[in-house]
Amino acid sequence: MTNLLIIGAGGVAQVVAHKCAQHLDAFGEVHIASRRTGKCDAIIASVRDKAGPDAAARLRAHAVDATDSSAVARLIETTGARIVINVASAFVNMHVLEACLMTGAAYIDTAIHEDPAKVCETPPWYGNHEWKRAERCAQAGVTAILGAGFDPGVVNAYARLAADEHLDEVRSIDIVDINAGKHDRWFATNFDPEINFREFTGTVYSWQGGAWQSNRMFEVARDWDLPVVGRQKAYLTGHDEVHSLSRRFPDADVRFWMGFGDHYINVFTVLKNLGLLSEKPVRTAEGQEVVPLKVVKAVLPDPASLAPAYEGKTCIGTLVRGTRNGEEREVFVYNVADHREAYEEVGAQGISYTAGVPPVAAALLVASGEWDIRRMAHVEDLPPRPFLARLDRMGLPSRIVEDGRDSAVRAR
Amino acid sequence: MTNLLIIGAGGVAQVVAHKCAQHLDAFGEVHIASRRTGKCDAIIASVRDKAGPDAAARLRAHAVDATDSSAVARLIETTGARIVINVASAFVNMHVLEACLMTGAAYIDTAIHEDPAKVCETPPWYGNHEWKRAERCAQAGVTAILGAGFDPGVVNAYARLAADEHLDEVRSIDIVDINAGKHDRWFATNFDPEINFREFTGTVYSWQGGAWQSNRMFEVARDWDLPVVGRQKAYLTGHDEVHSLSRRFPDADVRFWMGFGDHYINVFTVLKNLGLLSEKPVRTAEGQEVVPLKVVKAVLPDPASLAPAYEGKTCIGTLVRGTRNGEEREVFVYNVADHREAYEEVGAQGISYTAGVPPVAAALLVASGEWDIRRMAHVEDLPPRPFLARLDRMGLPSRIVEDGRDSAVRAR
CATH class of the missing domain: 3.30.360.10 (Dihydrodipicolinate Reductase; domain 2)
Structure with a gap:
């Protein structure tokens, strides 16, 4: 079974954690990391309420500065995570992707990377950050599925x-x-x-x-x-x-x-x-x-x-x-x-639900191998039927x- | 002739300075003090443009922290000011009044004192700060004319x-x-x-x-x-x-x-x-x-x-x-x-004009003795005719x- 790391502990991360907890047959341990552990602990408590203590026992909270790629890479190593679902602030995306490139873990996000100092970069937006790393993903055999929320996704x-x-x-x-x-x-x-x-x-x-x-x-x-x-x-x-x-x-x-x-x-x-x-x-x-x-x-x-x-x-x-x-x-x-x-x-x-369920569906497809493509892709680059079939059974x-x-x- | 000190260097202070410069027969030196001298210098340059270099030569810029009563008192002493027109932020009013109590200079303001931490204190508002100092003004023989702008004033x-x-x-x-x-x-x-x-x-x-x-x-x-x-x-x-x-x-x-x-x-x-x-x-x-x-x-x-x-x-x-x-x-x-x-x-x-002309009219009445009452008063406590007659000749x-x-x- 595949260990998973969730980066972020907001409303979308809460949905991701719950949906992972509903699919523990596919995942081993589910780790949740945020700047501070308090919001991660609250999510785990919420999972305990809805899915019971056995499910909650498979979740672990961690503190990490997600703008520090080395720190995220160390967390990936220590948790043994093979898939990272990044639903933290869009400012950290490329830092987390770098951590996946360091460790070989698959990367899934739901929104485009943003530079805090720039609003609305020149189009195409993905060309400013993500696509510059596509070649490295392919060379390293790292699966990176970008924008796998609802919209994009x-x-x-x-x-x-x-x-x-x-x-x-x-x-x-x-x-x-x-x-x-x-x-x-x-x-x-x-x-x-x-x-x-x-x-x-x-x-x-x-x-x-x-x-x-x-x-x-x-x-x-x-x-x-x-x-x-x-x-x-x-x-x-x-x-x-x-x-x-x-x-x-x-x-x-x-x-x-x-x-x-x-x-x-x-x-x-x-x-x-x-x-x-x-x-x-x-x-x-x-x-x-x-x-x-x-x-x-x-x-x-x-x-x-x-x-x-x-x-x-x-x-x-x-x-x-x-x-x-x-x-x-x-x-x-x-x-x-x-x-x-x-x-x-x-x-x-x-809104959190529609954004948080799809990356878990994507993670299930990566874990099963169907979407484990070992390169960078957008959702429209991948066969849609397995994704939509998963979502149909997952509440969307x-x-x-x-x-x-x-x-x-x-x-x- | 009476030296005057203006505290503040915003739009109202600009009007006050210009109106003082138009009445240099009544005032000796006119000093302008603000947190930094830059805005005071700009006001003096504006007076030079409108009233000429001789008038501007009677104005001086100073830097002072108006929340520091002792510093304001020292400035009153060194400038020899006998009247202080306070048109700085309403947060400094009581600090400036304290400086007048220390030095005996007359105090004129255009707005009620405000505590930065409190919005809308209990009525009557003057009872929270100003009226608590009325007895001390009377004992010290300090003229304090409160709210001598347009409204109040x-x-x-x-x-x-x-x-x-x-x-x-x-x-x-x-x-x-x-x-x-x-x-x-x-x-x-x-x-x-x-x-x-x-x-x-x-x-x-x-x-x-x-x-x-x-x-x-x-x-x-x-x-x-x-x-x-x-x-x-x-x-x-x-x-x-x-x-x-x-x-x-x-x-x-x-x-x-x-x-x-x-x-x-x-x-x-x-x-x-x-x-x-x-x-x-x-x-x-x-x-x-x-x-x-x-x-x-x-x-x-x-x-x-x-x-x-x-x-x-x-x-x-x-x-x-x-x-x-x-x-x-x-x-x-x-x-x-x-x-x-x-x-x-x-x-x-x-708006600055209507607020800035009246305190100069009040200062002229204090300088002439008509309003030099050596106690705290509001404008309605004083004979209105001399004030309105001055304002009539001063543009209001x-x-x-x-x-x-x-x-x-x-x-x-």
């Missing part, structure tokens, strides 16, 4: 499924992420506010007409009518998967759309226009150097704290348009998740709308 | 004028502050953002029915139709002068109304609800202790920087209702100031509306 597999099985030619890929849930706070972000706001303060890049296009946030809106969540407005948004899918499907337009309510947009607009979302330090009248965005993060609710009162559903999917047998066709592959069901199962809200079933018919994506 | 004199000359009995005093000017920034406060926001984050205290009444900010709105600026919405707001006027006129209702646009209210509401206006430190994920309000101040425009593009007018006045010869009567005494005229005269916007003329007739407040 499952939505990439949806695009590949549509391209493989439903279309001869892909003309456009539109990923749509709608959270129709409600929590009980005046304002909160659904994941780390720092990462959340950084997504939206820079240029909105999309791949259209075979080239990178630039827009401002909230400049381009489109109304969608989606299963379960109904009519929703979503905005053209910069997002990780646009930067890998456009490499695999260079002739298709690739866009990402995220739903925002007017309240979110208003709060975001005030904070951004005042300069409070800046990642660059300012100096107070008293002479203290402070990064405004870090103060905004400090005053906002911990996203994990939203879970108990979160209600409603998410709908995240991929609309792929193209041709088949010379005819125009479109398919929409999607998942609907429920905040309350997620909380009841793993003590987390739906996929459905497909084609020719006006909405049906489950069935195992073959 | 001139509006208090307006209330006294109406009570003295137009009414037998005062039933209510409503101070109304409307800034109908526009600047070219997305958002800015007209004076120190820290002090500005602190005014509105606490309970709104008014004196009605012989007792303190509590409301929330923006809870009570009233439409006003005022001279020049026209129809304007203003909100019941906590303000310094309510706390002194209610002592002098305990049988009257005393309220303060400030005009706010929807944009200001929206920005304020977002910042307040997120906790970004808090004066209490928060801890970032990196462990840094930061006061959110100080970061908001750091990202907002320096109010002095608004001046070049500021256009439009302010209308600030006092509506006093009561009876005369048994009949219901009301009078509205007010001033209208123009942002661009202020900038052309002294390089500052209208007063007008009065009575029985539907609008006329200048003429010298007698």
